[in-house]
Amino acid sequence: MPIVGSVSLSLAFGFSILTLIVISLYLRTNDTRLMETGRRMSLIVSGLSLVATFVLLFELVTSNFDIDYVAHYTSFETPLLYKLSALWAGQAGSLLFWLAILSFYTIIVVLRYRFQHHSLMPWVIIILTTIQVFFLLLTVFVANPFGPTKADFVVQNGMGLNPLLQNVTMAIHPPTLYLGYVGFAIPFAFALASLITRDVNPMWIRSIRKWTLITWGWLTIGIILGGWWAYQELGWGGYWAWDPVENASFMPWLTGTALLHSIIIQEKKNMLRVWNMTLVIITFTLSIFGTFLTRSGVMSSVHSFAQSAIGPLFLYFIALILIVSFGLLFSRLSILKSEKRIESFTSRESGFLFNNVIFIVMCFTVFWGTIFPVLSEAVRGTKITVGAPFFNQVNIPIGLVLLFLTGVGPLLAWRKTSKTGFIRNFSIPLLAMVIALIVFMVIGYRGYTIVSFSLAAFVLSAITVEFARGISVRIRKQKENVFQALMAMVARNKGRYGGYVVHLGIVFMFIGFTGHAFDQEKEFGIKVGESEHIAGYDFELMSVQEEERPNHYAWIADIRVTDLEGEFVTRLVPEKRIYFYRDPNPNRQQPHSELSIYETVMKDIYSIFNGIESENQTAYFKIMVNPLVWWVWFGGYFMVFGTIIALWPNRKKVA
Amino acid sequence: MILEFFLISVMFIASALYAVYPLFQPAQALSSDVEIQETLHLKKRVFYQEIKELDIDYELGNISQEDYTIARDELKRSVSIVIKDIKQLNK
């Protein structure tokens, strides 16, 4: 069966080249039959890529250890779900997975826009196919996932998947992230096509807005799930470490968010066209760059990068994208320039503009911090690592400015905010901010914490005011009740109000981030019956039980948590596990700490079982009390919910 | 092995036939009318949506009276052109 997979890929490669030739011929001859053949070939390329992906999935599920990839990432004992998710556990598989998602999107685009964007579509297909060619090249010639096992013996069982990756979130986090990364290929293809054809018709930007939003939504979900996974599984008590893999997904998210905002200006005012093009190009490049960062080994060392086969290829591809795109953009500057200017600081246009500047600057700081170790090693020979303190210190103030703009932007009027409008819109939010400021100062908070909470109050009230204004207008004019007015208002303008719901989510997330300033932790060893005290809670170790389970051995601690008054709060049952504990090779034994977390709106109690010392029966734990983490996930739900509102299809009008 | 060979051949032949089929059709097989019509309807929807949004902004006081009148007239003019085009096409 693997032969079917690798032949499918080779065939897809062949057809992809043909697609490029046939569509180029169409552009010369204008014979629509050639275009139709090109469309169909593009569908075939995508279809074959998907076939190859399904073949690999089949091999993974049926544990065909003659394939190197299958033997490396699964074993007989691996549960079905994780056999499937092994598709994106390794390099070759994840490249194929990238290709599969791109193919999936390509099929939708080719079918969906059959009768639209007549002049753009040939180029859109050419660009998408070119990207496919790159990934086909990689999977066919460089990192073939169907390669035979490199062993001169019969492989009895595979290596199995890292227990850390055996987690439902971890099984769905990469695909959502990839759906996000890869999706930016479509706005990119449309943008480039419009540059090539000198299409200044503003219609295509509307087609890509929806795509950008879908893609952005997936990326958002992917990033949040990644943080959630880190928090639930990795056991260091946080959800974001600014590691290169995380940054790789965060950068296109930042530029994508900027793009979502500035597209609105192009739609409404037909301004910022050059800027939008730039953003589309940068965002797509960053998503390729992200794949490169996570898959080429460049982060661990420049040397391992130089040895890896795919690293340099990725760099060439990125260079190609940048040269072609910016070359085109430059040559078309004259037709993109708009005569309109932003007239006032206090206009919504300028709000959007500043929002964009801040997103880009933030993205640059992350980019700089991410590549600095590589640059320093390449240039000076000594690698200088950039730690989380850098990213936190640099980005906290920028993030707070952004939070402030989240509140200000929607309250500004187009072109210019009048004085009366300013007073009407800003008085309540500003008042809320000042009250919050005073209250939190009296409580005794300091520094960024106060700023963050006060800004949160400002933005929350600003959004409330915005909703209230809309509702009151409807109640006055349409004689509706509050609920009807709300529903009708949102239904009439899903993009805008969906956006505000996303903003709400952002505010909640900032509240959660701020809670980080109050984290407390303690590491200690205790015997059964003893107790420890931290952050106003008592932790009494009730028992430690041992249990042998199908694929691991577990020590299960039972900790009783009580508050200062002695009231029962919760029981925590963290576990220490050893996977493959029967394996004769001790190197294969894999300890794993299963966390136990008590989550509430105000704070999480987070426990890790470090180990047990059998001689004098002392068990070691790390306990953390993390305030407000719940709000991060809560905000995440709002962001997803808001995105869904914005994407909700309009009811078809009866003609 | 034979099964796999068979599968691959079927896949290849089917794809090739599917791809070259349009080349043996008469040249005007694709109508550009459909395309134009789709685009016009898309435009119409977009303009209507924009008028709606403009109204909301005006009601909320996010846009001045003067700007509102100019923008609305312009959008209305665009819509009427699109509608005229659609009618023309349907004749």
Added chain:
Amino acid sequence: MGKNKFLVVIIGFITVTAFWMYWVSTNPSGTESALIRFLSIDELRAETNHGRVKLGGNVADESIQINQNDLLEATFILSQGEATLPVRYYGTRPDLFKDGAEVIVEGAMEGEVFQAEVLQTKCASRYEGDLRDVQTENIEEM
């Protein structure tokens, strides 16, 4: 309103951020330092005046010693090919920490021992081992 005013604000913002980045990079706040040099053991030994640094390497086989009175305290030998360095670490150890594991430690020299404040194992999200090792073991067993 001219275009220039916007340009001034934007350039101002970028300049401030650039300075801020520079300041954060060069001024450690408390014990947390934003930029840390990543050295080899030989480079570390060659220096006399070194502050906080990062080292990467493998845990030498059978070198892990855990204090039986306090499981949180561990010492081990970090090896980079021929070069080796004793390391002491107090705290929760990552699950992947074991003989042969690729680790990164962050801390400073205290006498002859490297006192690590951070201990990370590499490849938390990836799991790429040597297939042959495992398999040959299995086969010998049969």
